Amino acid sequence: MDQGGQEGGSLAAKITHLITTLYPEGRPGYAKLAAQIRERTGATLSSTYLWELASGRKRNLTQETLGTLAGFFGVPAEYFLDDAVSSRVDAQLELAQALRNHKVRSIALRADGLSDDTLDALLAMVTEARKIERLGPPAEQPEDEPGA
Structure with a gap:
């Protein structure tokens, strides 16, 4: 699916936010992140592709990639597509992070x-x-x- 212009930046921001939330002590390298995604989900995403998504250089996601990212980060797939869903999930993530x-x-x-x-x-x-x-x-x- 083509996320296009503004939405592509939003996708990158959402991915970056999830990485930052999951790794509050500091983001691992994209190679390590790709390995962790593979270990947790069984799906293979290259470190380059992850970097391209997080930097906004790539805006095309297949349903499979969307599902892989959602599964890895523990969010619904709609998180990446619907700002209302991402706002609600971000509030829940903020609460969970505070409660740590x-x-x-x-x-x-x-x-x-x-x-x-x-x-x-x-x-x-x-x-x-x-x-x-x-x-x-x-x-x-x-x-x-x-x-x-």
Whole structure:
């Protein structure tokens, strides 16, 4: 399938984002990534082809390649084709990445069962702390959060 102009850049950005998310300590080389894809999915994608996709130089994906990438990264194939799906999945990936930090996980678990007023106060404190540390808001703010 031909992803074409703007969408090709979007495809490259999505692939790069998934690689960065899967490897927060640093992206492996494309040869190692190709080997890991082969080990995990049984499909063979060359390191050059992966680089071309991630850099936006290639925009043509077969259904098979789409399925291979989706399977390797653990996302639905629609992630690469539908911005609404990729936004939803990215929010889930961001949450999963945050929960890898045991302190974040501990705060979330301890907050369970607190009243809505107390949760709102905690949320306001965390929002202020993020401003103080110049972190900005999380990528996606749920609609039921104050200020949404």
